[in-house]
Amino acid sequence: MPNSKSVVILGAGAWGTTLAKLAAINGNQVHLWSRQEPLEKILENNNPQIILSAISMKGVRDVASIVQSFPLAPQTIFVTATKGLEPHTTYTPSQIWQAAFPNHPVVVLSGPNLSQEIAQDLPSATVVASKNANAAQSVQLVFSSHRFRVYTNPDPVGVELGGTLKNVIAIAAGICDGLHLGTNAKAALVTRGLTEMVRIGKNLGAITETFYGLSGLGDLLATCNSPLSRNYQVGYQLANGKMLEEVLASLPGTAEGVNTCRVLMEIAKQRSIPIPITEQVYQLLAGQVTPRVALDKLMLRNIKPEFDDFPREQMW
Numbered sequence: 635m636p637n638s639k640s641v642v643i644l645g646a647g648a649w650g651t652t653l654a655k656l657a658a659i660n661g662n663q664v665h666l667w668s669r670q671e672p673l674e675k676i677l678e679n680n681n682p683q684i685i686l687s688a689i690s691m692k693g694v695r696d697v698a699s700i701v702q703s704f705p706l707a708p709q710t711i712f713v714t715a716t717k718g719l720e721p722h723t724t725y726t727p728s729q730i731w732q733a734a735f736p737n738h739p740v741v742v743l744s745g746p747n748l749s750q751e752i753a754q755d756l757p758s759a760t761v762v763a764s765k766n767a768n769a770a771q772s773v774q775l776v777f778s779s780h781r782f783r784v785y786t787n788p789d790p791v792g793v794e795l796g797g798t799l800k801n802v803i804a805i806a807a808g809i810c811d812g813l814h815l816g817t818n819a820k821a822a823l824v825t826r827g828l829t830e831m832v833r834i835g836k837n838l839g840a841i842t843e844t845f846y847g848l849s850g851l852g853d854l855l856a857t858c859n860s861p862l863s864r865n866y867q868v869g870y871q872l873a874n875g876k877m878l879e880e881v882l883a884s885l886p887g888t889a890e891g892v893n894t895c896r897v898l899m900e901i902a903k904q905r906s907i908p909i910p911i912t913e914q915v916y917q918l919l920a921g922q923v924t925p926r927v928a929l930d931k932l933m934l935r936n937i938k939p940e941f942d943d944f945p946r947e948q949m950w
């Protein structure tokens with residue numbers, strides 16, 4: 635294949651395995667790494683043009699520092715598909731990869747991508763975002779197929795935060811469905827959840843419009859409406875009376891929203907960003923409120939205008 639690339643995928647979990655298949659379908663030479671094998675052989679023998687990380691948030695920093703110890707071609711592109719935030723530093727995965735490899739292009743891949751549906755060959759779309767347009771276009775070619783439509787975007791911060799922040803709202807959506815609160819409540823929750831995502835995103839340097847695209851609203855809708863989502867499952871099962879530890883132990887894979895929620899609360903406190911839904915999810919995960927009390931606390935907040943920054947000329 636003339637455009638075939640050597641692609642190393644780090645993390646043989648649900649998402650890494652699915653992305654490896656998508657890249658292989660297009661004729662790329664794909665090498666999937668799980669931490670049971672030595673990384674050295676894969677990196678040294680295959681001269682990767684693209685290294686994609688689908689590692690859970692908790693492993694990203696360690697894996698990035700292992701990769702740092704190997705010589706790489708200067709044009710090697712890093713792609714991150716992790717949806718999480720690092721505790722304490724509050725770094726996104728792409729910030730960790732960029733700090734470890736300051737001279738390499740870094741691309742964020744994120745969108746409404748429930749891996750089980752993609753693995754069944756159902757149609758799906760995603761976004762690859764980078765400050766480096768050539769790198770984003772290279773990654774677009776590696777993964778695009780008749781079943782996986784890949785768009786480019788110049789706002790990696792917004793694309794990465796969309797995929798990360800929606801996980802907390804998906805926990806809330808699972809609670810909403812688990813309590814059988816109805817379609818009106820779910821619509822209100824998801825819409826106000828998007829408002830919270832935009833508020834945090836703008837504060838962290840994202841472009842607002844990005845949150846109305848596939849990696850923001852798109853992923854929010856997919857994750858808040860699917861029992862395939864691990865984050866949704868956390869909320870749904872908590873609403874049905876299970877303990878958090880019990881739910882996490884029975885989940886197939888990682889629900890990043892649990893840790894993301896804690897990190898978001900740190901960010902919101904430091905920067906005085908109002909995020910009431912996230913705050914109630916945080917208190918619920920910490921065992922400080924029941925789902926019903928969290929609902930009442932949200933409904934009984936002070937009444938206020940719908941938008942924080944409606945254009946002045948449109949105000950009364």
Ligand SMILES: NC(=O)c1ccc[n+]([C@@H]2O[C@H](COP(=O)([O-])OP(=O)(O)OC[C@H]3O[C@@H](n4cnc5c(N)ncnc54)[C@H](OP(=O)(O)O)[C@@H]3O)[C@@H](O)[C@H]2O)c1
Nearest residue numbers: 645646647648649650688689690693716717748749887888
């Ligand atoms: N599944 C999806 O539908 C989907 C879609 C889009 C994005 N994502 C995101 O992709 C990331 C991975 O999700 P997943 O569904 O693939 O989760 P998963 O099935 O639980 O797999 C997690 C992967 O991370 C690796 N890992 C975990 N801790 C590690 C550590 N300390 N050091 C090295 N490797 C470590 C695991 O390795 P071991 O197997 O050796 O434990 C495994 O390969 C998450 O951030 C998730 O939000 C998932």
Ligand SMILES: O=P(O)(O)OC[C@H](O)CO
Nearest residue numbers: 745746747748863864865
């Ligand atoms: O299973 P979840 O909740 O991690 O969601 C998977 C993907 O992020 C959906 O786009």
